[in-house]
Amino acid sequence: MEKLIRVAVIGCGGRGMYSYAPYVKQFENAEITAVAEPIAERREFFAETYHLKPENCFETAEEFFAQPKMAEVVFICTQDRQHYAHTIAALKKGYDILLEKPVSNLPENCIDIANTAKRLGRKVMVCHVLRYTPFYQKIKEAIQNGEIGQVMSLHQFEDVGWGHYAHSFVRGLWRNSDETSPMILAKCCHDMDIILWLIGSDCQKVSSFGTLSHFVPENAPIEGDRCTKECPKYDSCPYCADKVYHNPKWAWAQQAVVLNPNEEKLQKALSENKYGRCVYRCDNNVVDHQIVNLQFEGGVTASLTMCAFTNEMTREIKIMGTRGEIIGNMEENTVTIKRFGEEPEVIDIRTIATDLSGHGGGENKMVRDLFAMVRGTDNGAALTSIDKSIQSHIMAFASERSRVEGGRVVELEEIYKEHTQII
Numbered sequence: 001m002e003k004l005i006r007v008a009v010i011g012c013g014g015r016g017m018y019s020y021a022p023y024v025k026q027f028e029n030a031e032i033t034a035v036a037e038p039i040a041e042r043r044e045f046f047a048e049t050y051h052l053k054p055e056n057c058f059e060t061a062e063e064f065f066a067q068p069k070m071a072e073v074v075f076i077c078t079q080d081r082q083h084y085a086h087t088i089a090a091l092k093k094g095y096d097i098l099l100e101k102p103v104s105n106l107p108e109n110c111i112d113i114a115n116t117a118k119r120l121g122r123k124v125m126v127c128h129v130l131r132y133t134p135f136y137q138k139i140k141e142a143i144q145n146g147e148i149g150q151v152m153s154l155h156q157f158e159d160v161g162w163g164h165y166a167h168s169f170v171r172g173l174w175r176n177s178d179e180t181s182p183m184i185l186a187k188c189c190h191d192m193d194i195i196l197w198l199i200g201s202d203c204q205k206v207s208s209f210g211t212l213s214h215f216v217p218e219n220a221p222i223e224g225d226r227c228t229k230e231c232p233k234y235d236s237c238p239y240c241a242d243k244v245y246h247n248p249k250w251a252w253a254q255q256a257v258v259l260n261p262n263e264e265k266l267q268k269a270l271s272e273n274k275y276g277r278c279v280y281r282c283d284n285n286v287v288d289h290q291i292v293n294l295q296f297e298g299g300v301t302a303s304l305t306m307c308a309f310t311n312e313m314t315r316e317i318k319i320m321g322t323r324g325e326i327i328g329n330m331e332e333n334t335v336t337i338k339r340f341g342e343e344p345e346v347i348d349i350r351t352i353a354t355d356l357s358g359h360g361g362g363e364n365k366m367v368r369d370l371f372a373m374v375r376g377t378d379n380g381a382a383l384t385s386i387d388k389s390i391q392s393h394i395m396a397f398a399s400e401r402s403r404v405e406g407g408r409v410v411e412l413e414e415i416y417k418e419h420t421q422i423i
């Protein structure tokens with residue numbers, strides 16, 4: 001019988017509570033045994049859900065890491081800027097780690113985590129779930145099988161979705177890069193990672209443009225900063241909080257507004273907390289649209305378009321090779337292979353994968369790989385690890401530098417040279 005893997009969850013917000021922890025139950029020889037979370041209501045709800053002993057529930061990560069080692073793996077699901085300290089503490093204590101993205105908001109911290117993990121012989125899996133989705137796996141397989149010849153160019157679209165953007169990047173947790181991370185890292189490190197994985201060679205340089213144009217005070221209809229029924233634009237503004245959180249498309253966001261929501265709790269929260277603010281009067285500064293051009297080894301080019309103003313929350317991709325194209329739409333769950341001179345082949349991902357829940361079916365597969373990695377039975381085949389994530393993070397840091405500097409071409413080498421080398 002396989003050895004039991006005990007898991008401690010650090011940070012029980014959206015990700016710690018609802019994303020990876022529930023998958024642990026699917027595995028016979030894995031169990032959640034500890035938690036660290038400062039918000040009592042969240043910690044208690046989590047402890048009740050997973051039948052945790054009171055002595056295994058801690059108010060903070062710091063308190064948890066001060067104890068003797070009490071699990072094999074920690075899931076680090078705290079906020080972006082806390083990842084570094086919590087990950088280094090976990091590594092020093094001897095834990096293997098499932099680390100939420102982004103690895104850190106600073107390149108030097110990303111590199112230090114990779115170096116420390118290597119030095120201490122610990123395993124760190126970064127939650128780049130897209131690599132595990134049947135959608136992107138099908139695309140990767142088609143490229144590897146030479147279906148479109150040699151890849152020359154790739155376009156990726158990160159369609160954030162208007163309601164999602166308003167919730168997370170105007171009113172919510174990732175609205176201000178001074179507190180969290182720039183948009184291109186917070187949201188698009190996933191896209192950078194998938195572009196890098198699909199192209200399969202090193203990224204050399206990038207340039208980028210992008211601004212925060214719409215969600216600014218100049219567009220506010222009223223003086224006050226709350227979104228209320230008294231606002232003259234209440235009926236016509238799509239970003240009205242009441243409407244966003246009652247739209248079935250964005251209903252998942254209610255959990256971030258208030259724990260275990262019902263109508264009464266939701267209305268009260270929206271009248272008091274940050275999610276009930278006017279979208280034009282928030283303390284947000286992250287861009288609402290950005291493009292990045294990337295050049296890879298061998299002259300392969302790629303572009304990424306991130307935009308708030310999309311109807312769907314999805315990703316689209318087009319890959320152009322010497323013998324054909326691949327076009328994919330995650331929302332529609334289709335991958336179309338157009339081999340030159342032949343009829344297009346349309347693949348419906350739903351016919352090859354049944355479970356597309358949790359990031360298009362990626363989350364449960366990633367947890368499976370994590371446990372194999374921890375047990376040492378993955379034979380180095382895990383699709384995402386700290387080593388594999390460093391370059392995609394550096395691509396995001398370089399893109400942000402370029403954007404801030406008006407689109408200057410930034411070589412990745414420039415950023416690597418500024419920091420300690422990877423061991």
Ligand SMILES: NC(=O)c1ccc[n+]([C@@H]2O[C@H](COP(=O)([O-])OP(=O)(O)OC[C@H]3O[C@@H](n4cnc5c(N)ncnc54)[C@H](O)[C@@H]3O)[C@@H](O)[C@H]2O)c1
Pocket residue numbers: 010011012013014015016036037038039042059060061062077078079080082100101102127128129173186
């Ligand atoms: N993989 C993905 O696709 C994906 C999607 C969304 C978010 N994320 C990332 O996951 C991370 C968590 O996001 P979230 O939405 O769950 O955020 P969240 O703010 O809802 O959750 C973070 C939790 O950490 C707790 N916390 C704060 N200080 C702590 C401490 N010292 N010790 C222990 N817990 C502490 C907070 O109280 C909160 O409950 C972020 O870094 C985010 O960027 C990843």
